[in-house]
Amino acid sequence: MPLPPLDLIIENADVVTLDPERPQANRIGVLHGRIVGLDEDLDGWPATEVFDAAGATVLPGLIDAHTHLQLTGQGLKAVRIDDCHSAQSALDQIAEAATSAGPDDWIEVYGYDQLRIGRHLDAVELHKAGGGRRVWVKHWSAHASVVSTAVLERAGHGPANGLLHELEQELVGAQRLPYSQTELADAIEQAARQAAAQGITTCVDAGAGGVVGSLSPADGAAFQVLVDAGRLPVRVRLMPSMDVLHQVSVHQEDGFGRGLPLGLRTGFGGEMLGLSAQKVVLDGGMSVGTARMTRPMTGLDSPGVWRDDPDQMREAIADGHVAGWQMAVHAIGDAALDLALDAIAEGQRRSPRPDARHRIEHGGAIRPDQLPRLAALGLTVVSQASFLYDYGDHYTELLGPDRADWLYRGRSLLDAGVRVVGSTDRPLPGTPLRAIQSWAERTTNSGVVLSDDVLSVRQALEAFTVHAAWLLRAEHELGRVRRGYRADLTVLGGNPLTTPIPEIAALEIRNTVLGGRIVAF
Template structure:
């Protein structure tokens, strides 16, 4: 840190309502920045010169927001294709396909994502996609990313028109009574379909990541965690996807901090010394923690089940109105071996588990991993942790597991989830308050593009606990506005093992800051989501500044 009178600060922000989220000094009026770091507050910097002094005119400054679970590449790709998330009928989707076909007669592929069968009256149908597209290859990814629908040309390219086509365990290709595919494909069966468009080129990925990053910065996000890179039927865009992130950072196209979870399918046998006591991993011994404060390797992403909206989450009892209880994508023994090996190899685990049966399996395999070798502070996580019974909550605490839910789910998909969960299981669904009361850290994540990913509307959803129809959804799980803000700052930094450098405004921390037009912890709850992001700073540099507040 600079000495008084010897170094000129790069920036001082004054006349601000600074929410530091540092319990020792929770509020301030001024922040000093030097060499990308916070150097002090208020009187600490009052006598120091600065290259630039910005008068915030009473605006609120918070630590930059951190999303611990998003799909950045997928979101960037979605920004360049048909966005079906707002469609309320299947005809709207077919019309969009027809318009795309008419606009580019020579186009081979028409792609889109974000459709919700509960909003448009069912899944799109293969033959109607054929008619709308003029026989082109058409593929739409469901909003959960756990299902897709495709046209006949896609099924022909895969070789899956015939009912004799082999469907992998944990997958589904829906067929009519005569064996013809309806167009719907789910879970592990998606691999062959999605592989038709993979791997995406490095240039295409950098373009997508840059577009996504620009949107994130405009929403106050200064760092995100990508929830799965590499070869995978559900996530990942290329077996060499990390190279696109590295090149994007080097070219200045990715301007916020990124942590990358590695999808479990990329693990393979590795040769190690007998004393190392693990045999699965990545080449060169790459593991959680490699990288720097701009780009780093995060947890290993492990999959168990599907999703609630696709009715593929693995439950202990059937979904309401259905004769099944979802699916497991991998068997317990395979998951146990993988997680034990990853834990022994030094990885943090991020285990996707949505249904309560999947949560049982996730708890079991993490417990097995922890028992296999003592490691200080491994911070293993269960991603989503959507349906958690009271007995399971006790195991979270006993094992020191971090639940990683998505607060925005309540608002956007809560109505559909309540319908298939039923009254008995509803109180266990999308917990937050009960996690906090149990002493657990609850980070903020979006799972974007499954739902809208802007942090401030998500914080409002965490507090209000109401669906888009206005229905109360477990009001007892609501949190305060300050607790919601901590989820996207302090708690997210902890879950990503970065609590010593971000998540708070304090000396030596990264100068990752958001300037807001109002204090989200002080306004009426219904106004939190409407809070405007005036500027976003990463390492003291204004990466989003539409009004030119930090120009000059």
Template sequence: MSRPLDLLIRHATVHTMDPSRPRATSIGIWNGRIVGVDDEVAGCRATHVVDLDGATVVPGFHDAHCHTTSYGVAATQLELSDAPTTEAVLDRVAEHADGLPDGAWVVGVGYRDRDRPERHPTSAELDRAAGGRPVWLTHRSGHLCAVSSAVLRLLPHPLPAAAVDYVGRDANGEPTGLLEEAAMELVKEVVGPGSVEDMVTAIEVATRQYVSEGVTSITEAGIGCPGVDHSPLEIGAWQLAARTGRAHTRAHLMVYSELLHDLPHHPADAARFGLDLGLHTGFGDDRVRIAAMKVWLDGAGSAGGAATGADGDPDAHLVDDPRRLRRIIVDAHRAGWQVAAHAMGDRAVDLLLDALEEAGSVAEVRRRRHRVEHGGLIRPDQVDRLRRLGIVVVIQPAFISEFGDVLAHHFGAARVDWSIRQRSLLDAGVVVAASSDRPVAPGAPLLGIRAMVERRTDSGEPYGARERVSAEEGLRAYTVHAAYAAGREHEVGTIAGRRLADLAVLDDDPTTVDAAAIEGIRVLATLVDGVAAHDPGLLFGD
């Protein structure tokens, strides 16, 4: 007698994302994998049968670019994203500081410079608000911060040459407390890394939230960075979290480019640059896996830091010497790494394209599936180069609703049609994967799908309306395309035989409701390996 299935789901509205069989009503699961759908499991016995009474089932969402430990650690810090003014930020800092022990830092996240012209808290204001304590407030973009005088005194003197131009100064040349990019990294180094236990706790907090939103796998966009939300032992933290059941999603871990270095090697070896022991993209298992090398090319578009070359200096806002950045990309490709390049501006995209054309044959570059992270501005002439090199563009749809008005201000109205492109890339044959960049922006994929369909800013203005896509295309960007970007489309992202049984159960169908209603669809349950990781209604038992 054949063994029964572990689980049989019946009477569901199933979007498989499999073009050979796009719709189904039943799914069979055994040993953590999908056995088949509909007639493929007809007549099969099952230990557990669940009738979903028409509820919608989709592949578990994959967030293709998020910062999990940063999000988890931020849950213990002063949240400032809803503070409407700089004065309100300062009031929050003062209130929070009153409750801290002597010598403790005030660490806040998510403040926004809502004023025009842009205004950030100054060190003098933070000194008064916190009574002289060290204060470190990270901007919503994640690419700049405001600090108090106590923090400025902890920075190295003289400053490293790479950081000098990223320190805000007043008319007299005195530091204002605003630090960007390389200068911001100095604060992270002063504070030092979090412990492994801190990282595991952050992973647990973050991934529990992820599964409540139907997310079953993620690509972590940069491990091993400086700061309390990262650690040089971060891969070990992820392994420990997975082994002890505290990581509720699968994880693909991008490695911060600064951790890679030249390696002793045999003269015949091409892999001369990387992590020790020659580790590169793909090492790991289906729970924790090394993904791309993450390299930052420019700054945050919402903070005016995108490298566009529009001001006449082609290297403005690049985070380092373009020759060094180009060498890192070339060496990483030749050492077997997928490259994930933070490229907000079109000049940064140029740098990536030029480097990859130098790095190797087109066929080999295409096999690696290198990635543009963000693609805040992509010119029309760059679209075909992206297609030819097989580069995946990983966008953050919620940036449109969260930061669209600010991005339009920085990029200029004439360039908005090039920003966070979707329709034109898909029509050209470029794979577009969706993500959140959480905690920079809200992370729920259904919110992101709504943004992809509507493309409206917080003020209600259209943002590149010709780039709108359908809800089904948005769903594809968060499932099979996001899995493709991670090199895992044969394991996750579709509902088909032999795929991992990662599913999200929704109370309505995002492809049939009005766009404005997509965000409000409830996630009834989330399965990872065929087991409920989120199931508040106990659809799949207790």
């Protein structure tokens, strides 16, 4: 009986399977979105489509475990000042954009970095540059913004200089947000195509519905619009923010009090869109001095900020654990990490869950004594190694020589028994390949070597594939090139395992394959 034709055969490929049972292959067969065989399994099997990889390297599809598609899409449509190296050049670029704007239009600006341009912008000069319009300049970290006088006047309050940190940014959000479903869906699609062009096949959108990370409290519907229309080029898992949960009336024996309508939580959804962890943001960002440290960073009087009341956040984490959520806790400073560890330990005390797979987002500054606690609680650190390249010089200056080794750790986490997963935190400039290179060399963009806390290239690659899939409870179908797994693949112009480390970030992304379909960038 003749074999039914496969949907796709990829041939003439250097396949890095990341499957220890079969590390390498040259051909991949796909049927109904799944891998059905490799190499000799495909002998005599016809296919509707044959893709000649021409010697390219094929990897399991890269997973970006912490990203912000909404904010990335917003930034792609905004006035960009990434290439400005002075305050005046940034203001000139804003003024140029204002010449084609209507009198009631917003001027949204992305790529703001006070260090690069030499100082903070202020409300009065933004008012002048924007011709009296409402101007919203977002810091690259999303932990701060500067707004024009017109924004402050309509709000009736706010700092005179227009500089807003953390939740103070609600002042501008209350005027500009929410985005419409159409506007938001277009922004998400544009950002998702950028992700696909970087070799990514699955994204976790961190902070859905949240005050800072979201553009609409109904943002999940915009993702659904894209799924229904076949416009979503990557798989997405939404990470609802703590903000969107509310008090629910459950039986007292259940032991928790907060949730989403219908009791939806981690794991709900389908192959293209579903719910991931619940996100709780404990502190701010290192670059704007709001990460919560046990002692202030260099040159600062304050040890940073708490995003909310520490006791309430501690209870929210423990409550989410008891309710069955996977928890994703944003903790950049070491004091924030202390709170996260205490809260998760309390949740486990109330309701033991040995395979909860809770996550620490960022882990920007981790003390040596915190390593064994992370391991004992079974926590995973979702890190952004590319920050070391882009911002390592500034971060080491902020922490000082006695704390610089705490930054975005690598091998020391693995040695302690802590799983590490990679991400980009887009709209920041890093890519998965940049992060892989950064983990392997820990060098800043100025050439400074930070420490020897490196990962091997294979370990860094597994952080974006094998371990990221495990964190999403998808280790049975993502993260490896193996029979029965989803045909999500990344096609590169070279093999990162054999490419010289300083050249990894520049490897060409030739194709991204999602469920056996080649994605158009």
